[in-house]
Amino acid sequence: MSQTTRKPLLLRTRGMAAEIGARLRVMIDEGELPPGARIDEKDLCVAFDVSKTPLREALKVLVSEGLVTHRQYIGYRVAPIDLADLNSTFELLHGLEAMAGELAQQRIGAAQVSAIAAKHRRVVECHEAGKRVEYFRLNQEIHQMIVDASDNPVLSTIYASLMSKVRRARGAANADTLRWAESMSEHEAILAALTDPAHKDLPQILRAHSENTAREVMAVLNRTWVETVSNSLSELPGVGAPG
Template identity: 65%
Template sequence: MSLTQALPKTARLRTLGMSAGIAASLRTMIQEGELPPGARIDEKAFCDAFDVSKTPLREALKVLVSEGLVLHRQYIGYRVAPLDLDELRETFETLHGLETHAGQLVANRLSDVALAKIERKHQAMIDAHAGGKRTDYFRINQEIHQMIVDSADNAVLSGIYATLMSKVHRARGAANADQLRWQESHEEHDAIMDALREPGRPRLATILRDHSENTAREVLRVVEQTLAEPSDRVVNARRGR
């Protein structure tokens, strides 16, 4: 029987509710790169940050273990799951082709309504960049990429792209923690928007692929560097809920 099961019913429901919220927060922190791959999770620090006991925190961590985002070893504790460099490289190679194909289709299929929506989302990303809101910026950045692919009006392409992007989401978050790449990515998105506005959009496919390759290069560099670092780093909670 787990600690949660041993609690009275009302307390168990309250604990499960708290653990769901904690799991959501930790999931976002992992996916956005705030909690780096391979680092050990300091349970006490996170209990203090979330102002909870170990029971809801561990219930949340068990959820993340089931999702493959966290690893648990008896007597060692919890770690953020490492990234697979070879899988990432192969995934990016496939994404480059999807970006190119999407760009070719979008050149002829992008509607004025879809472009207007992308324009508004791009402005929100600019605002997040200007405000130094890195997490918001990265989330909007991802949404823009999916919106562009969705504008190709090909459900199969959109589905495959979304699935593969979910595989590299966490790694991209880690790379976007780099200030230089953040600025470069911002400038590349400006170029993408310029290409979307051009009559006929002749440069769109090439610019989308170049952006994808630049992102992959930086992500793989950061992941390779992370894998080469000592594995006993401890994640300290830097924020609460």
């Protein structure tokens, strides 16, 4: 077979691997594949309707990015999250949320408040319909909109960068947490503070919301870490589950 005949097949394989990789990143970011979860190649091949070749090419890329790990006898797993680094990032985010709230109170315009309120209504609809993944996405968008309303581009850029670091952790906790209703109530308070010019507590409300979210995320991930260690040990040859 000539090289010109093989090349299109190679390109299609690479394109398929890139698409699979993109879908896996979303699954990891949104908690469908939580930290430490074993990646079942057979199940994913069926779900994506692909062979193992493009799937493994995608997994190799995710390993190089640090999102997935591979070990002999254990196979592929979603990479664990550095909890110490995550906690430090959350601490910084609490302060940025409060700063954004303080500046937004002074600078936010009516059109921005209206846009946030409209998105909040969609969040409520997702909550009532049990659409957790869509709720999570809209939730993140609202927070960024509030930060952007501070009219401080440096703050917006730093905040977006830090949120990208904790997105996977928040997605993992979002898939497992029972705090959803409480978070929804806190978002109602945030909107009330935004829509009432006389309301001066927005910085404190945003900071408390950030701290409550971080506390729940860390609790869920600590439980997940213990379960992951236990499962990993039980899968090693000659090692049973700890008693």
